[in-house]
Amino acid sequence: MNRKSASYKHSIREKLTKLLNNEHAFWSYDKDSISSDSLNDDQLIAMTMRHLDIDEIKLLFEIFSKEKIKSAWKRLLVPEGEYLYTLNRFFAWYYFNAKNPDAYLKSLETRRLNQLLS
16 A cells, blocks of 8 residues: 555545534543544444444445445344344345345344354
């Protein structure tokens, strides 16, 4: 990755962190401990998907691969089940091209439950 790309990625991370802060997404964190560098990629992805809008989520796809975003979504948001069901249904359809989002989410939830039980 060249210097310009790293700089661009860093500026997007900073922008998303600031927007998340404005949305009070870090209400349970010590304010002084939050920076774009303190959040790992998965945290930034999950919090952006949970708290921000389509334009900001689109920025994630500029700095992370679709596979990385999908992986973070599946591990951190999908397991919340009913609480985030409508949001996850939208993500499954809009970003991850699920032809039947309801069945897709059900299969992901079942797979996750089976992993926890084994």
